[in-house]
Amino acid sequence: MRAKKSLGQNFLTSRSAAQKLVSSCEVTGHDVVVEVGPGKGMITEFLLARAEKVIAVEKDERMVTFLKERFAKEIEEKKLLVVSEDILEFKPKDWKLREGGWKLIGAIPYYITGTFLRTFLTMPEQPTSIGLIIQKEVADRIMARDKKENLLSLSVKAYGTPRYIEKVGRKNFNPSPNVDSAIIIVEQISRTFFMNVSEIHFWNIVHVGFAHKRKRLMKNLALGKLATTTVLEKTFSVCGISKDARAENLSLAEWSCFLKK
Numbered sequence: 001m002r003a004k005k006s007l008g009q010n011f012l013t014s015r016s017a018a019q020k021l022v023s024s025c026e027v028t029g030h031d032v033v034v035e036v037g038p039g040k041g042m043i044t045e046f047l048l049a050r051a052e053k054v055i056a057v058e059k060d061e062r063m064v065t066f067l068k069e070r071f072a073k074e075i076e077e078k079k080l081l082v083v084s085e086d087i088l089e090f091k092p093k094d095w096k097l098r099e100g101g102w103k104l105i106g107a108i109p110y111y112i113t114g115t116f117l118r119t120f121l122t123m124p125e126q127p128t129s130i131g132l133i134i135q136k137e138v139a140d141r142i143m144a145r146d147k148k149e150n151l152l153s154l155s156v157k158a159y160g161t162p163r164y165i166e167k168v169g170r171k172n173f174n175p176s177p178n179v180d181s182a183i184i185i186v187e188q189i190s191r192t193f194f195m196n197v198s199e200i201h202f203w204n205i206v207h208v209g210f211a212h213k214r215k216r217l218m219k220n221l222a223l224g225k226l227a228t229t230t231v232l233e234k235t236f237s238v239c240g241i242s243k244d245a246r247a248e249n250l251s252l253a254e255w256s257c258f259l260k261k
Contacts, residue, residue: 014172036106
């Protein structure tokens, strides 16, 4: 079965990468795991060896048929459930998954990464952790390795703690993509950060702050009419933020301070 370019398919062929992903997510016999894009079942195999139950969500009907044949025994034992659906349309509550009661793991198509993370980090029934194999460049952006935050890195850090595991070279996939991948885990997922900060207000401010990347943050916020320059200067001073700072220079804690003032 050839990979479908329209679905962004690149089948993982490395058993060691699959095993590393599952072990890094610390899957145990008490865990219910939702696997995204199981494909031919490389990661599924290791999840079934550890988890209490696996719900494999696969959009490609060819793979759904293949998985049902390959793991017929595990399906009969009700250890595996194969769901034919687009992961972005998956509703945890339909499968009786509650907030903090499941883990989300898989190797996802590169083009859905941002939407995928926003969807599952912000939904009411948040998973306890998310473990993914994604494009390495995107993983580096999430970790802000260049010491510059961005909308994606802040989106992840506002809801959980990202942890970079290791690089997965392009040769570990079939067909081989043009870029390398990496394993990244987002742990301790919750809405704790928003206990004293309005979630909607936070994202409105952050989006305005990043509206013009080359402009200073204070300029962007003033242009967005969120506050006067005088008020902004006072707030920046209280929070210890340089008046020349750009949005990318602020940590999550500094954004939080800014919003509380």
